[in-house]
Amino acid sequence: MAIHGATHRTQTSSTTPSSFSKTYQLKQPQEKLYTDFKIYWPFSIPLTSESAAIRIIRNLENLGLYYTLFVWIILFIILIPHHKTSLILLVIMTYVITIYHLLLRACPNNIVFHRRIDKRFVFGLLVFATVVLLILTDAGIRLAVTLACAVPLVLVHAVLWVSHYVFEVVDDDACCCNKELDSLVGHSEFEGDGLENV
Numbered sequence: 637m638a639i640h641g642a643t644h645r646t647q648t649s650s651t652t653p654s655s656f657s658k659t660y661q662l663k664q665p666q667e668k669l670y671t672d673f674k675i676y677w678p679f680s681i682p683l684t685s686e687s688a689a690i691r692i693i694r695n696l697e698n699l700g701l702y703y704t705l706f707v708w709i710i711l712f713i714i715l716i717p718h719h720k721t722s723l724i725l726l727v728i729m730t731y732v733i734t735i736y737h738l739l740l741r742a743c744p745n746n747i748v749f750h751r752r753i754d755k756r757f758v759f760g761l762l763v764f765a766t767v768v769l770l771i772l773t774d775a776g777i778r779l780a781v782t783l784a785c786a787v788p789l790v791l792v793h794a795v796l797w798v799s800h801y802v803f804e805v806v807d808d809d810a811c812c813c814n815k816e817l818d819s820l821v822g823h824s825e826f827e828g829d830g831l832e833n834v
Contacts (some may be wrong), residue, residue, distance in 0.1 A: 679796040688795050695794040703794075708784045714778045722775035729766040766829065 682688040715723040
């Protein structure tokens with residue numbers, strides 16, 4: 637059978653130099669070396685008593701809500717079995733404090749809430765009223781036990797915690813983390829440059 641107009645080509649194998657194939661290999665994304673990977677440990681022991689005091693004050697300002705919530709949860713669990721009235725009063729006073737805090741956030745330009753009335757005085761008064769109500773409903777001993785157990789843990793955490801150095805905003809245009817983290821840490825400037833040893 638004759639094939640008209642078609643030509644057969646023999647395949648020639650092109651040989652590449654072996655040195656080129658050995659030295660040049662494409663790396664897959666999972667094979668890249670992570671040279672800038674650092675293991676971060678958020679706890680460290682302060683070097684001096686002054687740095688410990690500064691760290692405690694800064695952590696109480698930044699993490700005070702979480703510390704309060706920690707103590708509140710312990711007190712709530714302790715009050716569940718026998719002190720139903722104290723538990724209800726604790727929840728009501730927590731609700732009142734939360735409503736006041738939301739009013740402060742909802743009206744940032746209100747002169748009465750922010751200048752005429754000191755919010756620290758109002759929060760202190762509400763916490764004092766909560767303590768008095770718990771003592772009057774025979775939950776004072778449980779409150780004292782809760783504070784005796786939780787406050788040392790909070791102070792140890794406040795002395796050792798240095799995790800706010802994790803968030804470093806390099807460029808405001810490239811990253812919007814600065815504004816998103818304001819509500820969590822309470823301020824928009826991270827002072828991690830001069831206080832590394834604190």
